[in-house]
Amino acid sequence: MTIKDIARESGYAVGTVSRVINNNPNVSDAARARIMEVIERYNFQPNSNAKHLKQQGSHGVAMIVKGTSNLLLASILERAQALCDEAGYPSSIYYIDEDDNEVSRARQICREHKPNGILFFGSDTHNFEGDLSELDIPCLLMTNMAADSRAANLSSVTVDDSGAASRMIDYLYAKGHRTIGLIGGVLRCSHPSGARLAGCLSSFTRLGLPFEAARQYAATRYTLEGGYRGMEQLLKSCPGLTAVFAYSDIMAVGAIRALRDHGLRVPEDVSVVGFDGLELTEYLSPRLTTIRQPVDRLAERGVNILIHCIEQNPGAVHEIVPFEFLERDSVRDLTQS
Amino acid sequence: MTIKDIARESGYAVGTVSRVINNNPNVSDAARARIMEVIERYNFQPNSNAKHLKQQGSHGVAMIVKGTSNLLLASILERAQALCDEAGYPSSIYYIDEDDNEVSRARQICREHKPNGILFFGSDTHNFEGDLSELDIPCLLMTNMAADSRAANLSSVTVDDSGAASRMIDYLYAKGHRTIGLIGGVLRCSHPSGARLAGCLSSFTRLGLPFEAARQYAATRYTLEGGYRGMEQLLKSCPGLTAVFAYSDIMAVGAIRALRDHGLRVPEDVSVVGFDGLELTEYLSPRLTTIRQPVDRLAERGVNILIHCIEQNPGAVHEIVPFEFLERDSVRDLTQS
DNA sequence: CTGAAAGCGCTTACAG
């Protein structure tokens, strides 16, 4: 059953059938009615391969996601998919491995599915330093800043990483903490890690706190195990610390486990704070003090910017979205003792 | 960059290029070498729309996922996608809302993308009771049993829910627990909840333990908040309980929070066990005793069965995969005191 | 072993 059969059956040409299928206004009511009737009678479905092969600009946005077990990204992704669908851009999701190159995958997806735009989740910025030339549709990095990129089609939406980190350090300082350990990502791969470190440094400087990266910054992966190992490293390199700032809630959970395995209590012996604001953090003991990334806002701005780029082509835009500070119970107030 | 460009560049005809791409043996070594070189130089990837249009064959498998924030499903999903890709069935993922109907979405996806098969993640069985007629390709329910369905094309892969639940009750009994609360899903919607309850009941009966569902079974959602509310309900309806079996790790985390908010310690006052075996449970305090669902095995069997159904069409198969019991620190041994 | 050519099912200028 093809468009040709429908044409024969309805007495019109294939072109006209194609027009009614695609809601092209240039069809008489009579033709539309007649053709629809035949289509419905045979329950005809057009072949999407032929359609996409032929069509110049197909509809939709591709979402390329690195790492499935990231709860923050999963929430943003879900919201973003809903928003795209509402806006008339059907979305498809492609998970890729932690070690895969998202840019080459994106190229392949462009070739095969011809999306109008691409949303990247959990991407390493450094993969975008290479050749983006063949990727000539609007792209957007979610929760990773791309302002440094020279690509005119690569936008980004991030939380105010540096402001949030600075705020967190100020808070710990106000609670009497003077030696603070940091658990973050490998700086070369993760722009957010760099921005958060910059925020921390600006606070350290302003507050007159010394900071030695080699002793106080543990570079690791954004995972439970990464947090665990990072904490163990810090325990060795920076034995006097009273507080630890993990750059993700999940890392913080790993760090807390490591602390406890070393016989230390949280927050009595060591305070721990996180980043992301996962729902989970409200349920932990102690409840985790953290920075909330505004999931809905991030998804909304990301999708809106991407669609705006698709429709108006204004060049790359890099938006920073405000954070929310969540004070809970994982920090000890040293000024009280 | 198309096959035509490769042909021109290499000095051969498109037919020959096509043959080397598809590993057709009727190509001279010289031609294969020359063409491969050009393909690699340009990093050429054939257009799959054109390929599939011509081949009339496979378009891969669709994965329909309900709920993004389920870590267990996310892990299975990731593994399943890799396995499908390896098997030559490109996969696409469609997230749907908790309230959406997966079957109507599946119908739409069939129409638009014509997959060879569908994998359902996190689906309610009761949506499959209706009309599956238009869904005439092989489908498979992941971690939800479909043996009751009369659909000949609906397979399923589940862990041994009832055996695992029974094992858990036996374990709690051996540790001296006699009044055990259960936090599970709404039985009508969730087959696993039913199977786990059945496993619990068989143990209760065998062990001579009385059980009153109205007092001891809290039906709620598989979420943190669900676990929290379920626990509060149990605290009222079954004040003498010494242990709680939550049907998911996430619910267990919610339950523990509720317990603590009511001034109860875990496991000193109340023991809590979970289900799923998320990596997170090793990092919590106390480390959670739970049942591990074998993620890789589930993904592997699910994908293999689905592909087997696609290629051989043997009718629905329902496979049960063994569980793994993880004893940790969230259960108090009452026989010691 | 290789090339020339038909054709997969659709969309879309183009002409009327």
Add this chain to the structure above:
DNA sequence: CTGAAAGCGCTTACAG
């Protein structure tokens, strides 16, 4: 508003 026709990028008989 409609039809005839070109062509999307590939595969695959068919000849040689």
